[in-house]
Amino acid sequence: MTAERAHRTLYDKVVDAHCVRALDADVGLVLLYIDRTVLNEYTSPQAFSGLRHAKRKVWRPDAALGVVDHVNPTAAGRTRAMPDAGGQLQADYFAQNCSDFGIELFDVLHPMQGIEHVVMPELGAILPGMTVAAGDSHTTTYGAFGALGFGIGTSDIEHYLATQTVVYRRLKNMRVNLNGPRPPGVTAKDIVMALIRKIGAAGATGYAIEFSGDGLSSLSVEGRMTMCNMAVECGARGALSAPDTAVFDYIAGKPRAPKGQLWACALEAWRALRSDPGAVFDAEIDLPLRDIEPMVTWGTSPDQAGPVSALVPDPKEIGDANKRRDCERALAYMGLSPGQPLASIKIDRAFIGSCTNARIEDLREAAAVLRGKRVAPNVRAMIVPGSSSVRRQAEAEGLDAVFKNAGFEWRQSGCSMCLAMNDDVLAPEERCASSTNRNFEGRQGARGRTHLMSPAMVAAAAIAGRIADVRATDVSHGR
Template sequence: MHRARTLYDKLVDRHTVRKLDEQDQQVVLYVDRTVLNEYTSPQAFTALRLASRSVWRPRAALGVVDHVNPTVVGRITMPGDAARQTAYFAENCRDFGIEIFDMTHAMQGIEHVVMPEIGLVLPGMVIAAGDSHTTTYGAFGALGFGIGTSDIEHYLATQTLIYKRLASMRVTLEGHLPPGVRSKDVVMALIEKIGASGATGYAIEFQGAGIRALSIEARMTLCNMAVECGARGALIAPDEKVIDYLAQTPRAPKGELWRLATESWTSLQTDQDAVFDREVVLAAGEIAPMVTWGTSPDQAVKITECVPDPRLQPDPVRRQAIERALAYMDLRPGQPVDSIEIQAAFIGSCTNARIEDLRDAARILEGRQIAPGVKAIVVPGSMSVRRQAEAEGLDRIFTLAGFEWRQSGCSMCLAMNDDVLARAERCASSTNRNFEDRQGAGGRTHLMSPAMVAASAVAGRLADVRQIAGER
């Protein structure tokens, strides 16, 4: 008898080694690949050493230095703690036979930028890693999710994880995006609509004409930030765009393997009669450029709107959250969002630092200057992206506009390296989280697309890219 299955169900079914309960809710799951970084892996390696265990499949892992490294041009050394972390990471990768892209490697970059661009993320895979934004890989029809340190150890030793099945949510984007609206705005609109915990316990599958129209890099942004509404997985069924993207990557299958692989990938679709546990519909034409005003990704509004008034919120818990966010962000109820002045602008992160993102921001900046008093940096997602941007002359556009052109790394996405905001400094940021102190103690973060960051840097305040660039 036919049993309709979602794409998520199919991937979990194909990777289930053993069922651990009668309801098939908890399984031993085979994991195809992982990516390791210097920040979340040390304890896992130490545990392996103490237990005298080896790594089951070293070639299924890649090590990347990205969180703690400096991004200044000419970087050679790191301060104490960062140097010790990266040295231990290099030692672990060497001793356990794992390939590593260290700070000086030509392919170094942010893990969720590097893995797809070299062809290590393929449709139908299950990929688990010690970073919550592993959901990025859903753009290729791969199930990616973040895991903790003990799970990293378990994966490295066994190539498996104990896994609890998720409920399914379909998010349909109807229609096509209007001018000036990017995939970052789509996912921010979704998070604002369902809340920061609205997809907790779910795997999201994105469908609809609006999704199919997106580029692969735009889809990666969408899946990357799905975790910010609580999802532990995000998927988009692979199509010809995915195949065309992977065909250009150096480590994708070649020859007969490529032919067989692409034939298999076309079957990775949700059955037409499959039923999802929850349905969410977004109308593309109603989405506008989005910015966050508070300290959670769901505290966001359209750039044309105002800061909310907590007195209008009937729920006391939410009202208190709004009040706390306004106090931290030093904003007043009813304040027009596009009147908020900034002191910093940042383009980077695993969400928005790919070549398409840099091109988009550069189009806004070309022939313009950032406002006086704004310090701005752009950090490519990988050294490969950096070289491509330089070959296209994007670096000159950024530097002429007043941005500092950096080398790759997580940088100002999180206060774990040299790139941090000063206390009370306000930043237009293309990153994924705007928590208190996320970009530096007392720093104030406003999330938006790279094009919106560029427009805001020029205006010296949060600005509508459609007005700056005439995108209507």
């Protein structure tokens, strides 16, 4: 080990522990062992076709889980039939592939079905120190457990399935220090949106982020998942935080977590999963939590955001020519005017869901805002739980009644309107308050307009019929 790596970051420790072979030291290219993957019907077909063509087997079928989550409809009456012929073909081919290659499958009628990045943690399938590669960029979610999760392409999925490894380029290390107490109404979603706004959509390109600082301990494990999930929106290909007692308690008792003596041994190893005191980071970002307000996007990139108390920016006041053009294009697409208060923007739709914000704590926070209130007459509002398990738990707690009494549609689990791959889509120029992760042009439907915010903020917007400050309601919570 070189002198400069005598004190290692958490990211370096995980990569070092899984390095099978150095391929090109000059550029940090290694052959990396991958502990687990989760597959879906949308990003896996070509990989399986490649295996079939080459007559290869899956090296470790037990290390993979298949979940149908992208193309399935979320209406209350659920069958295996897909409304779209292409989606049906994908689901059928996925089922055939999982059967032929010996991979466990949670299809749309399975009691544990849900969005892949919600299902894996609730199973206890994600453990501290693991490497997890999957065909979805938001695999970074698993960093909340001290695991290294990252998205891979179709050819890499095929390579992984055949060899349990991927060719991987080491990343630089960035530490994001979350300092101080959180103000009322500020959630993990607001924190990560504030980070993305601060450093830009490409600010962490080439880096793995480690979330640290005294403010981290105030966030639940589900809140940390939200932050790691959206770290990819500022360019990071990995995001981690050191596992602590909250993480260990979250995992304990999960169906596939270690038991008995294995659990005791695992805890001993997991407690060492943290950056060494003398570890050097390539970049450091300080994020004082006291300065953060509930956030909302106004543009067509997650970094085009501001506090809900702010105004729509004026492109004329932006000095950088490229950013000015981006702002002008975004405002034209979104149909907004410079100087318009964000809290005055009327909405047509309200959506709570996605792998970012559809866990039980997200639903509890939304219900706290909605209890005893009604959705504005002009707003169609829907809640899509992150998994069938989350849906059952919410119903056991009576949250579904709160949502339905408020005028929200209570739907089945799936990716749904996050990426408009099924029948949950925005109509052209419909404006949506959304708890999802991306507000790109057309992301939720052709010419649809998306404003990202926390689930509690979505609930507040649904009641007001416009973007609203959740702190102005009589309930203000935050994870």
